[in-house]
Amino acid sequence: MSDTSPVSIAQITDIHLFADDNQELVGMPTKDSFCAVIEQLKKLGSELDLLLLTGDISGDASLESYENLQNLLHPLQIPTYSLPGNHDCAIAMEEALNLRLFSRRKSFERGGWNFILLNSSVPEQVYGYLSVETLDWLDSQLVIIDEKPTLIAVHHPPFLVNSRWLDSSSLQNAEDFFAIIDGYPQVKLVICGHIHQEFQYQRHNVHYLGTPSTCIQFQPNSTDFALDNQQPGFRHFKLYPNGHWESRIERVPYFYPLELLPGKGY
Ligand SMILES: [Fe+2]
Numbered sequence: 001m002s003d004t005s006p007v008s009i010a011q012i013t014d015i016h017l018f019a020d021d022n023q024e025l026v027g028m029p030t031k032d033s034f035c036a037v038i039e040q041l042k043k044l045g046s047e048l049d050l051l052l053l054t055g056d057i058s059g060d061a062s063l064e065s066y067e068n069l070q071n072l073l074h075p076l077q078i079p080t081y082s083l084p085g086n087h088d089c090a091i092a093m094e095e096a097l098n099l100r101l102f103s104r105r106k107s108f109e110r111g112g113w114n115f116i117l118l119n120s121s122v123p124e125q126v127y128g129y130l131s132v133e134t135l136d137w138l139d140s141q142l143v144i145i146d147e148k149p150t151l152i153a154v155h156h157p158p159f160l161v162n163s164r165w166l167d168s169s170s171l172q173n174a175e176d177f178f179a180i181i182d183g184y185p186q187v188k189l190v191i192c193g194h195i196h197q198e199f200q201y202q203r204h205n206v207h208y209l210g211t212p213s214t215c216i217q218f219q220p221n222s223t224d225f226a227l228d229n230q231q232p233g234f235r236h237f238k239l240y241p242n243g244h245w246e247s248r249i250e251r252v253p254y255f256y257p258l259e260l261l262p263g264k265g266y
Helices: 030-047 063-076 090-096 132-144 174-181
Strands: 007-012 050-054 080-083 107-110 113-118 150-154 187-192 199-203 206-210 233-239 245-251
Touching (some): 007 030, 030 063, 030 233, 050 150, 050 187, 113 132
Parallel strands (some): 050 080, 187 206
Antiparallel strands (some): 007 233, 107 113, 199 206, 233 245
C-alpha cells in the first residue's frame, strides 16, 4: 500500500445467522443470502483489506451461529473485526470467533485511519445504549490515538430514520456520544447497522452511514414494521490517508419470496 492508496473495507451487517443453517428470518434463509454476499466479496478478492461486522451477526446468540460465520468467512482470508448488536451474545461471539483472522481488537490503525468499535448492546433489550465505561473508553482512545482520520463503528444508530418502530430502538444516549466526539475533529465517519437499509446523515463534519443487511431489508420511512423488496447487500469503503473517503452500497442478486409477517425486535 502506498502513502496515498486507500484502505478498502467491506462493512457487513445484520447477518442473523442461526445454529440451524436452515432457519429463516421472516421467511428468508439467512445463511443463503449471506452466501450470496460472500460470493460478491470473493469478486472483490484481494482488493479488500478488512471486513467490519457491525452487529446482529447472530439471530439466536448461539455459539454455533458464530462458528457458522467463522466457517463461511474463513476461506476469504481477510482480517475481520466485529462488534455485537442486540441479537448477539458478546461473550459467545468472542469465544467462538477464535481463528487468527478474527481479531478481538476494538481499536486499531490501518492504512492511515484509526478504527474504534463500540458495544452498544444492552442485555435483553432491542435498543442501544453506551455505558459510562464504554464512553470513557471511547474518550481515552480518542486522546491516545493521533490525529489520523477516524472511523467509529457502533450497531445502534445515533440518529433517527423517520421510522417510528425502528427509531424507538436507536442509540438512547446519542447526546452523550456526541458530547465526546464533538471534541475530536479527526472523527470523520460513524457507521451503523440495525436499520437494515441504506441511510446517510451528516451532523457537523461527521457523516453517519446506515447499511443494508445481508438478509431482510426494512422499508424506509415506515411507521410500523414493514419489509422492503430490495436485495441484500453490504457497504464497500475506500478510505484515503488524507481523510478523503468513498463508499457505495453493493446489492447481491439474491431473491426470495418474503412472508410479510408482522413482527418487531429486529
Ligand atoms: Fe439490531
